Amino acid sequence: MASSETAEPRIAVDGLTMAFGGFVVQRDIGFKVPAGDIFVIMGASGCGKSTLLKHMIGLIEPAAGDILYDGKSFTGAPPGERAVMSRRFGVLFQSGALWSSMTLAENVSVPLSQYTDLKPAEIAELVSLKLALVGLGGFEDFYPSEISGGMRKRAGLARAIALDPDILFFDEPSAGLDPLSSRRLDDLILELRDSLGATVVIVSHELASIFAIADNSVFLDAESRTAIDGGDPKELRDHSPHAGVRDFLSRGEGRNPGP
Numbered sequence: 001m002a003s004s005e006t007a008e009p010r011i012a013v014d015g016l017t018m019a020f021g022g023f024v025v026q027r028d029i030g031f032k033v034p035a036g037d038i039f040v041i042m043g044a045s046g047c048g049k050s051t052l053l054k055h056m057i058g059l060i061e062p063a064a065g066d067i068l069y070d071g072k073s074f075t076g077a078p079p080g081e082r083a084v085m086s087r088r089f090g091v092l093f094q095s096g097a098l099w100s101s102m103t104l105a106e107n108v109s110v111p112l113s114q115y116t117d118l119k120p121a122e123i124a125e126l127v128s129l130k131l132a133l134v135g136l137g138g139f140e141d142f143y144p145s146e147i148s149g150g151m152r153k154r155a156g157l158a159r160a161i162a163l164d165p166d167i168l169f170f171d172e173p174s175a176g177l178d179p180l181s182s183r184r185l186d187d188l189i190l191e192l193r194d195s196l197g198a199t200v201v202i203v204s205h206e207l208a209s210i211f212a213i214a215d216n217s218v219f220l221d222a223e224s225r226t227a228i229d230g231g232d233p234k235e236l237r238d239h240s241p242h243a244g245v246r247d248f249l250s251r252g253e254g255r256n257p258g259p
């Protein structure tokens with residue numbers, strides 16, 4: 001199946017302008033994400049990273065431009081087709097947003113009960129498999145309040161991959177985690193990309209995480225309100241023509257302090 005799709009990038013964002021009423025958040029953004037890439041959306045606080053991610057999954061409509069998956073317009077697709085296209089998406093928001101009154105197994109089973117005709121025993125089997133994939137085998141009957149923040153993120157990840165998505169979207173996945181848990185989550189994201197063959201889009205400003213996992217990126221500039229750079233973050237840190245991008249990616253340490 002993949003071979004017939006290789007001509008098109010998995011994701012293309014084309015001339016995208018995002019606005020809330022008359023307030024333009026970012027204009028004329030364009031980038032492509034090849035299948036299997038881990039792509040990071042970067043930029044200063046408030047520049048529009050989460051808003052871009054919400055556009056990509058169809059929660060917000062563009063003011064202008066298009067978002068395409070395998071060359072097919074998502075923005076312009078009729079609702080039925082869009083729903084089919086979004087079945088490919090696995091989404092993990094910053095909060096992790098597990099239902100506190102449900103066990104981990106119940107949380108992960110929700111999308112399976114909602115979107116498949118599988119029998120309860122089959123669902124239970126799949127749920128255990130997904131929990132095992134994120135290192136939570138044996139924690140089926142625990143409640144979110146009984147596990148650590150890092151484990152909750154991983155449980156959220158298990159739920160996001162319940163329907164075997166091939167495109168994963170994460171908004172600040174390591175927010176609130178200690179460096180070690182954050183690192184384990186990065187490793188898990190890399191593993192999932194490899195085992196599921198998924199394409200991953202992440203909003204992040206954690207430099208360690210960005211350098212550890214990203215193949216590619218876009219940098220949204222808060223001042224000019226457009227994408228001013230993109231590519232391998234390490235390359236951007238060392239060679240971006242924009243001082244603001246180099247500073248962002250080196251925490252300002254690359255800047256010549258002057259006399």
Ligand SMILES: Nc1ncnc2c1ncn2[C@@H]1O[C@H](COP(=O)(O)OP(=O)(O)OP(=O)(O)O)[C@@H](O)[C@H]1O
Pocket residue numbers: 020025043044045046047048049050051052
């Ligand atoms: N629903 C909304 N209605 C109006 N304005 C909004 C809405 N959501 C976000 N904004 C505004 O759009 C801009 C971009 O917000 P967004 O949350 O996308 O930024 P961000 O880069 O993800 O920020 P952070 O890194 O702080 O999470 C901000 O000025 C924000 O106040």
